[in-house]
Amino acid sequence: MNERSFTPALGRFAPTRFYDFVLSLTRERLWRGLLAMHVAPRPGDVILDVGCGTGSTTLLLERIEPRARVVGVDPDRDVLEIARRKAAVTGAAVEWREGMGDALAETVAADSVNTVVSSLVLHQCPLAVKRAILGSMFAALRPGGRLVIADYGRQRTRSMRLAFRLVQWADGKEDTQPNADGVLPRLMVDAGFDEVREAEVVSTVTGSISVYVARRP
Secondary structure, three states, rough: OOOOOOOOOOOOOOOOHHHHHHHHHHHHHHHHHHHHHHHHOOOEEEEEEEOOOOHHHHHHHHHHHOOOOEEEEEHHHHHHHHHHEEEEEEHHEEEEOOOOOOHHHHHOOOOEEEEEEOOOOOOOOOOHHHHHHHHHHHHHHEEEEEEEEEEEEEOOHHHHHHHHHHHHHHOHHHHHHHHHHHHHHHHHHHHEEEEEEEEEEEEEEEEEEEEEEEOOO
């Protein structure tokens, strides 16, 4: 995966500048709050937000625990610029880095992170890239470190499958269908994680968003 191969934040649905507005329609405060609850940041933690986008999760975690070191990584310069502007307004001490999720070794040292988080990234990626990103996350974590992901998971009901078609139109069916079929827990296990579980499921107008948690042994 190279820096020209990522899917823009809203795929082909809308320009990046509308990202935060569109996300607000997905019960964002609920699923993002649940993600933060499972992260439970502590003083001194190093927290890496992979595919941080406009920085909403990154800034939330910094606000919950300002004594943690929170790093947001994204390959898209446009969304990182939005994230930086948002951080400047609040004075948040967040580190922003341009980089790819499957090449985290270029961003942080191996075995150096307490918690890796990611939201609404993996559903946009080809299956091989999903695997590569999870492997890169595993390598970045310290032994015993946690992974917390909020993303579209198994679409269990007809209404959620119908709602998810909007996401598939924006991001492509080939990349998104494995998520809808519930592939993420298996991919996490394949990457080496244990204690993998789907901790939360939130129904939204674009399909159900799951919060997955796991641990690096």
